[in-house]
Amino acid sequence: METELPPRHPEAPAPGTELGPHYAKCFGCGEQPDGLHMRMVAGDGLYLDSTFKVLEAHQGAPGLAHGGLLVCAFDEALGTTAGTFLRRPAVTGKLDTDFLRPVPVDSVLHIRSTLDGVAGRKVYVSADGRLDGPEGPIAVKARGLFVTVKLEHFAKHGRASDIAAVTANPSMLEVNP
Numbered sequence: 001m002e003t004e005l006p007p008r009h010p011e012a013p014a015p016g017t018e019l020g021p022h023y024a025k026c027f028g029c030g031e032q033p034d035g036l037h038m039r040m041v042a043g044d045g046l047y048l049d050s051t052f053k054v055l056e057a058h059q060g061a062p063g064l065a066h067g068g069l070l071v072c073a074f075d076e077a078l079g080t081t082a083g084t085f086l087r088r089p090a091v092t093g094k095l096d097t098d099f100l101r102p103v104p105v106d107s108v109l110h111i112r113s114t115l116d117g118v119a120g121r122k123v124y125v126s127a128d129g130r131l132d133g134p135e136g137p138i139a140v141k142a143r144g145l146f147v148t149v150k151l152e153h154f155a156k157h158g159r160a161s162d163i164a165a166v167t168a169n170p171s172m173l174e175v176n177p
């Protein structure tokens with residue numbers, strides 16, 4: 001597959017900027033009580049550095065993070081990477097995850113997610129998640145294919161009451177190109 005490495009969008013946040021939630025009700029980065037509350041900082045290339053603290057509600061086995069929630073954290077990081085550097089919303093088409101080490105409750109997963117290439121509407125992204133700090137051992141790796149969509153995608157498919165709430169209060173959304 002031929003891909004291009006796009007330039008960093010001129011309106012992408014400056015390196016070192018902490019991103020706000022892309023949507024106030026997002027499970028990954030928004031205000032949901034049991035959500036992941038991920039924090040993300042723009043890198044100086046086409047990458048983001050994110051952290052996700054594994055909480056009590058995120059368990060799948062005693063004292064360990066649920067694998068599906070870990071996938072959620074990568075979905076969030078990868079989708080935000082695509083959206084941030086292209087300044088266009090992108091939805092998950094495909095997500096492939098390798099679980100290399102168990103991730104305990106109370107640990108912080110340090111995720112670096114990178115935009116690897118673009119082919120038309122397809123955006124290829126990948127990420128590593130490390131334990132014990134940004135240089136620690138890799139616990140989870142992921143690769144994703146995201147597909148850019150117009151805002152109409154959400155208006156067409158989303159629950160009407162949520163679309164109405166966002167329309168009435170656009171500050172609930174970060175990407176509004």
Ligand SMILES: CCCCCCCCCC(=O)SCCNC(=O)CCNC(=O)[C@H](O)C(C)(C)COP(=O)(O)OP(=O)(O)OC[C@H]1O[C@@H](n2cnc3c(N)ncnc32)[C@H](O)[C@@H]1OP(=O)(O)O
Nearest residue numbers: 022075076079080083084089091092093094120122147175
């Ligand atoms: C700052 C913003 C932050 C955003 C963060 C978000 C984080 C969370 C992200 C999510 O969780 S999004 C929710 C989960 N994903 C979805 O709900 C997507 C559901 N799927 C769809 O809506 C559609 O299938 C989709 C928009 C992905 C594609 O439908 P389209 O009709 O618009 O496009 P089309 O099917 O023509 O596909 C466009 C290209 O993508 C390719 N493609 C689409 N899905 C694919 C797939 N699954 N695997 C491989 N390729 C895929 C497709 O082959 C084609 O390639 P070509 O351009 O080369 O022909």
